[in-house]
Amino acid sequence: MKKIKIAFKPWMGFVLFGIALALIPLLAEYTTFVKSSTIITIGGTVIFAIAALGLNILLGYSGLISLGTAGFMGLAAYLSAYMTVDLGLPFEVSLIVAVLVPTLIGVLVGLISLKIEGMYLAIATLAVSEILRKTFEEFEFITNGFSGKSARFPQLLGFIQLDRASTYYLIVVVLVIAMLLTYNMMNGQVGRAFNAMRGSESAASAMGVYSLKYRLIAFALATILASLAGVMYVHFIRFAYPSTWNLKLSLDFLAMIVIGGLRSIYGTVLGAFIVFAIPDLFLKQIPFFNQLSYVLNGVLIIEVIMFYPSGLINIGFDIKRLWLKLRKGIHDAGK
Amino acid sequence: MMLENNELLKIEALSIQFGGLKAVDQLSFTIHEKEIFGLIGPNGAGKTTVFNCITQFYKPNHGNIYFRNIKDEVINLVDLKVHQVIRQGVVRTFQNVELIRELSILDNVLIGAHIDYKTGVISQALRLPKAVKEEAIYKAKAEEILKKLGIYERKDMLVFGQPYGILKKVELARTFMSDPKLVILDEPAAGLNDVETLQLAKTIRQIRDDFNCSVLLVEHDMRLVMDVCDTICAINFGKFLAQGTAKDIQKNPLVQEAYLGKEEHDE
Numbered sequence: 001m002k003k004i005k006i007a008f009k010p011w012m013g014f015v016l017f018g019i020a021l022a023l024i025p026l027l028a029e030y031t032t033f034v035k036s037s038t039i040i041t042i043g044g045t046v047i048f049a050i051a052a053l054g055l056n057i058l059l060g061y062s063g064l065i066s067l068g069t070a071g072f073m074g075l076a077a078y079l080s081a082y083m084t085v086d087l088g089l090p091f092e093v094s095l096i097v098a099v100l101v102p103t104l105i106g107v108l109v110g111l112i113s114l115k116i117e118g119m120y121l122a123i124a125t126l127a128v129s130e131i132l133r134k135t136f137e138e139f140e141f142i143t144n145g146f147s148g149k150s151a152r153f154p155q156l157l158g159f160i161q162l163d164r165a166s167t168y169y170l171i172v173v174v175l176v177i178a179m180l181l182t183y184n185m186m187n188g189q190v191g192r193a194f195n196a197m198r199g200s201e202s203a204a205s206a207m208g209v210y211s212l213k214y215r216l217i218a219f220a221l222a223t224i225l226a227s228l229a230g231v232m233y234v235h236f237i238r239f240a241y242p243s244t245w246n247l248k249l250s251l252d253f254l255a256m257i258v259i260g261g262l263r264s265i266y267g268t269v270l271g272a273f274i275v276f277a278i279p280d281l282f283l284k285q286i287p288f289f290n291q292l293s294y295v296l297n298g299v300l301i302i303e304v305i306m307f308y309p310s311g312l313i314n315i316g317f318d319i320k321r322l323w324l325k326l327r328k329g330i331h332d333a334g335k
Numbered sequence: 336m337m338l339e340n341n342e343l344l345k346i347e348a349l350s351i352q353f354g355g356l357k358a359v360d361q362l363s364f365t366i367h368e369k370e371i372f373g374l375i376g377p378n379g380a381g382k383t384t385v386f387n388c389i390t391q392f393y394k395p396n397h398g399n400i401y402f403r404n405i406k407d408e409v410i411n412l413v414d415l416k417v418h419q420v421i422r423q424g425v426v427r428t429f430q431n432v433e434l435i436r437e438l439s440i441l442d443n444v445l446i447g448a449h450i451d452y453k454t455g456v457i458s459q460a461l462r463l464p465k466a467v468k469e470e471a472i473y474k475a476k477a478e479e480i481l482k483k484l485g486i487y488e489r490k491d492m493l494v495f496g497q498p499y500g501i502l503k504k505v506e507l508a509r510t511f512m513s514d515p516k517l518v519i520l521d522e523p524a525a526g527l528n529d530v531e532t533l534q535l536a537k538t539i540r541q542i543r544d545d546f547n548c549s550v551l552l553v554e555h556d557m558r559l560v561m562d563v564c565d566t567i568c569a570i571n572f573g574k575f576l577a578q579g580t581a582k583d584i585q586k587n588p589l590v591q592e593a594y595l596g597k598e599e600h601d602e
Contacts, residue, residue, distance in 0.1 A: 075437075123529065181460040181461070183458045184459060184461070185456060185459055187450075188459040188470060189445075189452045189454075189459060189467070189470075190451060190456050190459055192438070192442055192445055192446050192449070193446070193449055195435045195437065195438055195442075195446075196435060196437075196446050196449075199433070199434070199435035199436070199437075200429075200433040200435075202392065202417075202429075202433065203429060203433035203434075204446075205398050205417040205418045206390060206392075206417065206418075206420075206421065206422040206426070206427050206429075206433075207421060207426075207446050207447055207449050207513075208418050208419070208420075208422060208449050208450035208507070208513070209418060209449055210418045211418070217456060277341075285492050
């Protein structure tokens with residue numbers, strides 16, 4: 001019999017990962033083990049992972065910091081809600097506009113990043129985010145101010161009305177596509193240019209990497225992913241308050257990629273689960289711990305930076321190495 | 336025509352001033368095709384500044400830098416931006432190796448081909464056939480260069496943790512990805528031991544022949560300079576001192592004075 005050997009390609013991994021994520025709502029329906037409110041938490045986590053992936057391109061690969069992720073995500077969320085509910089535009093049209101507008105602003109921030117670095121760039125992006133948040137509070141005719149803006153589950157192509165479960169599938173598909181495209185870009189010429197820029201600006205320009213162009217691309221990619229996440233958020237949670245898009249959310253994105261792993265695509269998703277899903281699913285059940293998720297994140301960041309600078313995603317490799325060592329030890333002892 | 340037939344780079348009355356300090360003062364020299372040209376001088380003579388002027392990291396206050404580029408046109412490098420210089424066929428290494436520690440050796444070398452990629456972000460993200468093909472071509476080219484430099488076996492290892500001699504070679508390999516006409520080496524022997532330095536001399540001659548380019552090097556290791564360079568230019572305090580073969584330079588009283596100091600005569 002001939003053995004059929006299929007070479008394992010990275011995209012297969014992403015697809016399998018997506019299928020595994022998509023199975024969670026099914027489990028919720030058929031078992032009592034997973035509660036139906038869990039889908040909202042997991043769906044939210046997947047949405048945040050999409051935005052965190054963008055921040056990882058920016059900070060992990062290109063070495064440019066941004067504390068403005070929440071603001072851009074919020075802007076996209078409000079725009080999409082306003083266009084679908086108030087203007088009655090199709091979901092696809094509002095998706096495109098809601099991604100384009102924040103991306104243009106993101107590219108402008110990229111222009112600023114040529115002049116300021118590090119800490120000051122963090123402050124500048126934070127300022128942009130806060131301006132956006134203040135705008136959400138004040139522009140009531142679009143955002144409905146403090147009372148919050150509601151939206152509906154997306155309607156695809158004008159006649160396919162999604163419900164909670166199918167919107168969840170849509171979100172998983174968006175995440176898988178985002179992971180795949182990010183992987184492709186970061187392992188090619190563009191990703192190398194980002195890495196070169198982070199490593200040494202002078203070496204990068206000596207190799208012909210035009211910093212302005214690649215900074216703009218990095219900011220554009222990060223904002224596109226943040227906006228996509230914003231649109232998904234408002235049509236999945238179906239509500240947006242100005243207070244959601246605050247500094248804490250931006251810092252949470254930072255925590256996700258640092259804890260999960262800088263420059264790691266799976267690590268970003270792992271980080272999102274650690275920062276969002278675990279406190280929500282498990283810690284909230286324990287009376288004393290329910291307010292401690294902030295503390296947990298802080299402690300985790302310190303632990304990870306000290307012991308796992310490349311992120312918790314690498315813990316797998318270490319366990320495997322330890323296991324191999326142990327097995328070898330047992331094997332040797334057996335002789 | 337600013338350049339004679341076999342002239343590659345001509346520096347004409349180059350001057351640059353930092354505040355009140357004249358780092359380079361009315362310096363002129365010419366590098367020919369397939370020449371190994373050494374620039375020497377005591378510490379603070381302005382050698383690295385000359386490098387940075389050629390590669391446009393610094394903009395000179397005065398002077399011209401004519402270069403015969405890949406398309407055989409004569410251009411003035413002063414008119415270009417830093418990231419455009421490599422397209423003309425001038426590529427440099429750095430005194431303190433500037434590589435990306437988190438990437439593999441092969442990926443680091445591939446950065447040298449950055450300007451040659453024709454496909455854009457979108458075709459790369461979608462892995463369109465032309466993008467895949469392009470990546471394969473440059474990967475093969477990088478592997479070829481790594482083989483020539485004898486570090487092919489390490490291509491998939493991370494740069495982080497590699498010995499210094501290997502890092503220098505990786506940086507060298509990176510420069511050849513762009514098919515340069517002029518390779519500028521900033522203190523290639525710094526940090527290498529005696530054996531590695533001897534090897535380096537061999538490598539420099541070999542790359543000149545294999546890749547058909549000129550080499551401009553700044554170096555403190557006099558043995559290497561005297562051994563490998565066809566022509567040497569000595570400068571001090573940013574000013575031209577002497578130019579000639581290794582023997583001429585060693586005999587030149589001005590150069591001896593610059594390195595060893597003036598002889599004191601008792602009256």
